[in-house]
Amino acid sequence: MFSVTVWIFIVVAVLAYYALKPKKRGIKLPGPWGLPLVGNAFQIGKRMHITLAKWGTKYGPMCKVKLGPIEVVLVSDHQMAKEMLALDAFIGRTTPAEFTLYEGETVGIINSEGEIWEQQRRFVVRQLRDFGFGKTSMESIIMEEVNELGDRLASLKGEPVSNMKGFLSLATVNSLWSIVAGKRYSQDDPKLRALAHQLSGAFNEAGENAGAFFIMKWLKHILPDLSGYNAIRKMFAELAEFVGNTIQEHKNTFQEDSPRDFIDVYLNEIKSTTDPSSSFHGVAAEKQLIGVVADLFQAGADAMASTLNWAILHLISNPEILRKLQVEIKEVTGNSRPVSFSDRPKMPYSLAMVNELLRQTLAPFGVPHSVLSDTEYKGVFFPKGTVVMINLHFIHHDPKLWGDPENFRPERFLSPDEKSLVKVEYLNPFMVGRRQCPGESVARDTIFLFLVNLVQRFDLLRDPSSPELDTEPEIGFVLQPKPFKVIFQERKL
Numbered sequence: 001m002f003s004v005t006v007w008i009f010i011v012v013a014v015l016a017y018y019a020l021k022p023k024k025r026g027i028k029l030p031g032p033w034g035l036p037l038v039g040n041a042f043q044i045g046k047r048m049h050i051t052l053a054k055w056g057t058k059y060g061p062m063c064k065v066k067l068g069p070i071e072v073v074l075v076s077d078h079q080m081a082k083e084m085l086a087l088d089a090f091i092g093r094t095t096p097a098e099f100t101l102y103e104g105e106t107v108g109i110i111n112s113e114g115e116i117w118e119q120q121r122r123f124v125v126r127q128l129r130d131f132g133f134g135k136t137s138m139e140s141i142i143m144e145e146v147n148e149l150g151d152r153l154a155s156l157k158g159e160p161v162s163n164m165k166g167f168l169s170l171a172t173v174n175s176l177w178s179i180v181a182g183k184r185y186s187q188d189d190p191k192l193r194a195l196a197h198q199l200s201g202a203f204n205e206a207g208e209n210a211g212a213f214f215i216m217k218w219l220k221h222i223l224p225d226l227s228g229y230n231a232i233r234k235m236f237a238e239l240a241e242f243v244g245n246t247i248q249e250h251k252n253t254f255q256e257d258s259p260r261d262f263i264d265v266y267l268n269e270i271k272s273t274t275d276p277s278s279s280f281h282g283v284a285a286e287k288q289l290i291g292v293v294a295d296l297f298q299a300g301a302d303a304m305a306s307t308l309n310w311a312i313l314h315l316i317s318n319p320e321i322l323r324k325l326q327v328e329i330k331e332v333t334g335n336s337r338p339v340s341f342s343d344r345p346k347m348p349y350s351l352a353m354v355n356e357l358l359r360q361t362l363a364p365f366g367v368p369h370s371v372l373s374d375t376e377y378k379g380v381f382f383p384k385g386t387v388v389m390i391n392l393h394f395i396h397h398d399p400k401l402w403g404d405p406e407n408f409r410p411e412r413f414l415s416p417d418e419k420s421l422v423k424v425e426y427l428n429p430f431m432v433g434r435r436q437c438p439g440e441s442v443a444r445d446t447i448f449l450f451l452v453n454l455v456q457r458f459d460l461l462r463d464p465s466s467p468e469l470d471t472e473p474e475i476g477f478v479l480q481p482k483p484f485k486v487i488f489q490e491r492k493l
């Protein structure tokens with residue numbers, strides 16, 4: 001045991017150390033007071049987007065929130081968000097190592113930074129923009145899924161559907177899988193169900209159960225099962241193995257001069273890369289490919305299915321919107337053919353509907369950013385590593401910008417005569433700046449084609465035996481509709 005003198009010496013030494021240690025400049029911003037270790041976790045509660053919307057109003061365009069021990073700068077002003085995300089200093093990522101594909105290794109786009117991110121992102125943006133392998137176009141791939149989904153819904157002959165999201169997930173995973181891996185399944189094939197679970201469902205389940213762990217990562221050492229840590233690592237290991245096997249199958253049948261899909265084009269890029277410093281060089285690049293494929297599914301498949309699921313719920317809650325869509329579709333196609341991409345310029349109401357759906361904001365804060373190097377913005381000092389979150393749901397529901405944000409009203413994106421679409425600069429569901437979602441056009445194209453073609457073929461009705469419809473989102477990281485039932489009644493066109 002130490003003597004009293006030694007104790008006094010230790011205490012004085014520790015106090016002197018902290019007193020004399022050079023102070024790192026903190027972030028000087030207003031914000032709610034938090035507890036040590038857990039920060040504002042208890043004040044935030046289960047509906048984080050609602051609490052952070054209140055703080056956005058109370059503390060202004062930039063404030064400081066503590067998620068566990070992590071200080072986060074919350075940006076609640078669209079103009080500021082736009083300016084900040086255009087600056088190189090703010091495009092870092094902050095995803096904890098435990099939540100990445102290979103714990104602590106940088107692969108793919110979403111969680112990478114620097115050269116790897118630049119190279120992988122540039123490649124993906126180019127491939128998604130110039131999409132087309134052989135004779136396959138993006139439109140034909142999406143329409144194949146739209147038509148099969150329509151046939152499946154028609155075969156129910158008016159039976160209420162209680163798992164609309166399930167139907168939509170199979171269709172959107174199938175279309176992304178066709179783009180990425182050149183293969184589609186029948187939508188009732190159990191192999192597709194397994195694929196959808198592996199590529200996006202398991203990620204959501206593991207993520208939803210790990211909310212507390214995300215904030216308090218030390219939980220993994222004491223409660224690896226209960227905290228969700230083990231489930232997350234298992235999910236990533238299975239995902240990497242699954243995508244790795246698909247890539248191996250491609251390598252076995254690969255023909256350099258006739259790429260069939262995204263994976264083949266990527267394998268070609270690896271083959272032609274001679275620069276050893278490139279992330280496309282050699283065997284290591286195959287890990288990058290696994291990371292990129294995993295990113296495309298985790299970022300894309302569920303977001304599209306969930307947005308369409310919201311569309312169905314809003315259509316049965318607002319039959320007037322359904323009618324307006326059907327009128328526009330009839331005017332453009334005469335209902336004698338399906339709607340195609342080329343019809344879009346003549347369909348302002350349908351495009352406004354897509355915008356209004358995206359305004360609902362599935363991921364209320366997008367994907368958090370981090371500061372790459374000490375920097376100053378608007379007189380505020382941001383130390384390297386500061387986490388920055390955009391209060392996107394708040395911006396998309398700020399009464400000062402939208403007037404009646406609580407109403408679902410596609411007309412807000414139309415000119416007063418409702419004949420043309422109006423660009424609204426504070427609608428940014430795909431975020432802005434250098435990290436802006438590279439899947440925006442795939443997402444918009446997919447949502448548009450599914451929505452208008454389903455609405456052309458069916459009347460959507462609420463199930464009279466179901467309780468009142470509720471358009472408040474379910475509690476969770478991602479804002480999903482609460483369970484509902486819908487009846488698809490085929491129209492006589």
Ligand code: HEM
Nearest residue numbers: 109110296299300303304366367429430431435437439443
């Ligand atoms: C409704 C559909 C979608 C929405 C609302 C959406 C939204 C977003 C948002 C908010 C971000 C974060 C941007 C940032 O960090 O500032 C993002 C990133 C990303 N999205 Fe999407 N997305 C959708 C669909 C897709 C699709 C279909 C794909 C792929 C085909 C995709 C691929 C990605 C990727 C790879 C990133 C990471 C970009 C980077 O870190 O550089 N997304 N998305």
